Amino acid sequence: MKYILVIVINSLYFNNSQAFNFVGIAYDLNTENIIYYENHTVILNKEGQYKRANVVYKYPSGEEFANKELIFSSPLTIPSFDFDNFYSHTKINLKNLNGVAYLRYESEGVSISKSFEVSDYLVADAGFDQLVIKNWDLLVSGNVLKFHFIVPSRGEAVSFRLLTKxxxxxxxxxxLQPENWLFRLLVDDITLVYGKYDKRIKEYIGLTNIEKISDGELTGDYYKARIKYQY
Structure with a gap:
């Protein structure tokens, strides 16, 4: 069983700017070759919290292959977003409206529509980064944080746990690992490295939501990558 997690980091710990940009560089874990770039543009509200964000995905050739638009409301852990991967023909739409998260997923003939009741420990997409910051003290004190993450490709909110290594x-x-012990045997952990003082994501190591391409064709497998973030 393979979970395709759409955890796209939008590091939030900025206080003095209403807009900023940063870049993620994804390296193949096996070859260390650059797979793709993530170009992040973020707009903050007057309280310094995320308001809107855009992520453009590009191959090393400079060709854009995917785009994401996010809108943050309450709670910040469940942003509304539209994701479009032009190569895999995958579209994901999630709307956080009136206490309900409405999901629409389409990819190569597969169509999923689901809704989820919003709660403090339901997380979607870049809301994961918000969850980490919100629970920073709890995590660094050695506690295990349990939550439900919306996995669009499965149309489910899957139980995960996050702990300090x-x-x-x-x-x-x-x-980051599945809460279910059996799933933990089947799914590799995801490693996330944060700055101790600035609370910004530095590295993401694990399965990505970007499908591998071989000879110009999609393979059905997904890259395992080390994504390094530059601010």
Whole structure:
């Protein structure tokens, strides 16, 4: 069983700017070759919280292959978003309206429509980063954070847990894994490295939501990558 997690990081810990940009560079875990770039543009509200965001995905050739638009409301852990991967013909739409998250997923003849009741520990897409910051003290104190993450390709809110692996002078490393012990045997952990003081994501290591291409054709497999973030 393979979960295709759409955890796209939008690091939120900025206080003095109403707009900013940053870049994620995804390296293949096996070859260390660059797979793609994520170009993030973020607009903050007057309180310094996320208001809107855009992510453009490009191959090393410079060709754009996917785009995402996000709108943040309450709670910040469930942003409304539209994701469009032009190559895999995958479209994801999620709307957070009046306490309900409405999901629409389409990809290669597969169509899923689901709704989820919004709660404090329901998370979607880049809302994961908001969850980490919100529960920072709890995590670094050694507690395990349990939550439900909306997996669009399955049309389910899957139970996950997040825990602290290590803390050193400059970074804190977290581990994300399924709550179900059997699934943990089948699915590799995702590793996330955050700055200890600025609380910005530095690295994401694990399965991505970007499908592999071989000889110009989609393979059905998804890249495992190390994504390094530059601010």
């Amino acid at each position: 290590s803390i050193n002078k400059s970074v804190i490393t977290f581990i």
